[in-house]
Amino acid sequence: AQSVTQPDIHITVSEGASLELRCNYSYGATPYLFWYVQSPGQGLQLLLKYFSGDTLVQGIKGFEAEFKRSQSSFNLRKPSVHWSDAAEYFCAVGARGFKTIFGAGTRLFVKA
Amino acid sequence: NAGVTQTPKFQVLKTGQSMTLQCAQDMNHEYMSWYRQDPGMGLRLIHYSVGAGITDQGEVPNGYNVSRSTTEDFPLRLLSAAPSQTSVYFCASTYDRNTEAFFGQGTRLTVV
Numbered sequence: 696a697q698s699v700t701q702p703d704i705h706i707t708v709s710e711g712a713s714l715e716l717r718c719n720y721s722y723g724a725t726p727y728l729f730w731y732v733q734s735p736g737q738g739l740q741l742l743l744k745y746f747s748g749d750t751l752v753q754g755i756k757g758f759e760a761e762f763k764r765s766q767s768s769f770n771l772r773k774p775s776v777h778w779s780d781a782a783e784y785f786c787a788v789g790a791r792g793f794k795t796i797f798g799a800g801t802r803l804f805v806k807a
Numbered sequence: 808n809a810g811v812t813q814t815p816k817f818q819v820l821k822t823g824q825s826m827t828l829q830c831a832q833d834m835n836h837e838y839m840s841w842y843r844q845d846p847g848m849g850l851r852l853i854h855y856s857v858g859a860g861i862t863d864q865g866e867v868p869n870g871y872n873v874s875r876s877t878t879e880d881f882p883l884r885l886l887s888a889a890p891s892q893t894s895v896y897f898c899a900s901t902y903d904r905n906t907e908a909f910f911g912q913g914t915r916l917t918v919v
Contacts, residue, residue, distance in 0.1 A: 704847065729907055738811075738897060738910035739850075785849060794865065795840070795901070795908050799849040 697722045697790040701798035708776050709806050716771040716801050718786030727789030728769045730760055733800075734782045742784075745769065756780070781805045809833050813898050813911035820888040820918045828883040828914050830898030838901040839881040840865070840908070841873065843894040850897065856881055888918045 698721045708714050720726055727746050731739040743754025750762040760771045769786060786798040814829045832839065840855040842865075852865030856875040870892060872884040881900075885892060895915050899908040 699849075701849075738912045739899075739908075740910075741907040744907055794852055794855055795899070796852070797842075797850040799847055 697788055697796050699786050699788050699796055699798035701784075701786055701801050703801045704799070705802040705804065707804040707806060710778050711775050714771075714773045714776045714780070714803070716784050716786075716803070718769045718771065718798060719767050720769060720786070720788045721767065722788050722790065726769075728760075728762060729787040729789065729795070730754065730758070730769075730771050731785045731787060731797075732756075732782050733785065739785065742771070776803075776805055778805045778807065811898055811900055811909050811911040813896075813914050815914060816912065818914060818916050820885070820916065822888060822890060822918060824888050826885050826888065828885075828896055828898075828916070830881045830883065830911060831879050832881075832898075832900040832909070833879065834900060834902070834909065835878060836900035836902050836909070837878065838903070839875070840899045840901070841871070841881070841883045842897045842899065843867065843892075844897060844913075845894050853883065853896075885916075890918045892916065893918045 700719045729744045730742040733739045742758050745752050745762045753759050783800045783802045785800045787795050811832045837858045841853040842850040844850050851867050854873040856862045862873050895913050897913050898911045901908045
């Protein structure tokens with residue numbers, strides 16, 4: 696069955712520090728992978744997506760993610776975090792039947 | 808562009824009451840979904856639709872009904888509300904399986 700695991704429930708980083716959010720997926724075929732961000736009280740906004748090709752994908756707000764098939768991972772990174780990045784981040788896989796399966800989310804806290 | 812519009816934004820129900828959460832999109836997307844978001848569990852798929860007249864169950868369909876009479880609208884019905892259905896509900900639409908989902912702003916439902 697398709698599934699997405701985000702091992703970290705929450706992460707705290709200092710403003711200006713680098714960030715990596717982990718995501719592992721289980722899917723039998725070539726996956727469609729997504730990262731979404733949710734600010735408090737808001738809906739979800741797409742940060743980036745991977746379908747095929749270059750395994751390093753760039754997204755909005757300075758985020759990037761790297762697809763590693765051998766590790767079934769799609770980790771999200773940002774070189775320098777800003778206070779406005781504090782939010783919840785969801786990794787997702789596009790599954791058969793046009794369903795999107797989400798991980799449980801990682802809440803990012805940014806300290807000054 | 809309105810995108811995906813959900814109404815109402817907030818709702819309080821008594822146990823046993825019924826209600827319909829409305830979802831409309833103006834992007835001519837064929838694929839629409841309903842998710843519920845609970846702390847620590849990410850987004851779980853309730854029902855989805857791949858086109859007018861076609862719906863299917865997701866991970867947590869019990870207690871919910873859907874129908875899709877038009878491309879634009881995808882209402883979610885709670886037949887007899889229970890406290891376990893207290894959650895934030897998101898509607899999403901997708902153009903195709905390899906494109907991202909667009910989300911509404913959510914409906915916060917409390918069942919007392």
